[in-house]
Amino acid sequence: MTLSASAPATATRPVITAWSAVSPYGIGKDRFVAGVLAGQDTRSPLDRGQWAAPDSHACLIPGFELREVLGKKGTRSMDRVTGLAVTAVRDLLEDSGDRRTASDEETALVLGTTTGSAQSMMDFTRASLEGDKPFYVDPSLMPNAVMNCAAGQCAIRHSLKGPNTTIAGGRVAGLSALSYAAGLLASGRARAVLSGAAEEFSDARAWLDHHRRGEDGADTVLGEGCAMFMLESGDVPDARDRALAEVLAVQSRVYADDPGDALSGCVDGVLRRAGVDARDVWAVSTSGPAGSVGEREREVLTARFGEEVLGRAPAMTPVGDTAAASAAFQIGALLAAAGQPGTPRGAVALVSSVDDNGVVACAALRLTAH
Known part of the structure; x- marks a missing residue:
């Protein structure tokens, strides 16, 4: 679904x-x-x-x-x-x-x-x-x-x-x-x-x-x-002129047991809707819930984008499990990274969010901050 x-x-x-x-x-x-x-x-x-x-x-x-x-x-x-x-x-x-x-x-x-x-x-x-x-x-x-x-x-x-x-x-x-x-x-x-x-x-x-x-x-x-x-x-x-990021697309899916297929399909869908290729993604922010769901999220995204791309997004573990606020903090972390030297203007970033209650969501952003 x-x-x-x-x-x-x-x-x-x-x-x-x-x-x-x-x-x-x-x-x-x-x-x-x-x-x-x-x-x-x-x-x-x-x-x-x-x-x-x-x-x-x-x-x-x-x-x-x-x-x-x-x-x-x-x-x-x-x-x-x-x-x-x-x-x-x-x-x-x-x-x-x-x-x-x-x-x-x-x-x-x-x-x-x-x-x-x-x-x-x-x-x-x-x-x-x-x-x-x-x-x-x-x-x-x-x-x-x-x-x-x-x-x-x-x-x-x-x-x-x-x-x-x-x-x-x-x-x-x-x-x-x-x-x-x-x-x-x-x-x-x-x-x-x-x-x-x-x-x-x-x-x-x-x-x-x-x-x-x-x-x-x-x-x-x-x-x-x-x-x-x-x-x-x-x-x-x-x-x-004042834009820090452009919201290219947002999609979500539901899953029964294993979030892997739903997350992979969600990534495909959001990239297709955004009009970008996986090779164009500069950074991927993972939600990193504790346990097997978080491990599965990282496994799927690493296989698709590689460790280097995932490593460009600041980790959210240091602020703990912020539940409903977690995806919003992930966006904030990407905006923070966009303002650093070496970040290409117009880079595409992906936000992944996985909840153990059976929902996954992804957003594609184009970072325009200097």
Whole structure:
């Protein structure tokens, strides 16, 4: 089965004109770029006074306290994943500044996630079960238990009045959001789209992952963060002049047991749709999930492109398993590599994302950053 929501081949392809990151390297894309290019390991011991997770280490955003980062107004009941997304959108809008080509009504937001905040959902459910009556709950916490809370809060806080979409896609969510954003631009539903993905670290997420991963992923270290990208139509001259990358194609497929055939077919499809040959691919970024799925991903891509091509993309292992945010961080890492000496302008890069829940996705980008 093949799923594709890329812009039609006859339409002008979208371009990425700005981006932001809130990651275990810190707040801001500059810290992400420096950390990811250096391969800096971000894992650290968990503070048992703050966390009750089953793991001993995690890759957390240093010093990320909501009220310190965003101020006291509107943050009293805000959960962590919402805070990550709101911060990344704030930084993205500051980076793009008055260069935005769209009004508030023409600016859309597409946010990828796994389930929203598992912690908020569990806390709200627990309050209902433990209270004297099921409806004795804090109503201010209810919005956090809804999957699209983070996207909605980003729009409210930053006056984004265009289409607002949440896509629950697990590890491939960042690429699914990118594909959906391209569709909004191609259909004329928006002139600019803020597209990305977010994932929080929490006790609830850590325990859920602990019970589902099994021995195959026993060495998993969880991470968190959010990366956001400004997408604009490539037919806008000013946008093309500012382009950091052109989104050539995005595709996804599903598999039952072995992701190998699905990933190989997805690579074929995305390259065909992008109009490039495998020999033209300069770098390939792998998602690298723990266990046999990650090993199979690397095996398939190495056989197709070779170790040298895979080695040109910064490794994402140092930031841990960032789940829904992983593919967005992979794109950010490629943009970071594109700005380095020796990277050919116009190089084609491939993003691969494999989730052990039975989904693979690929995106082809043409890197235009100097």
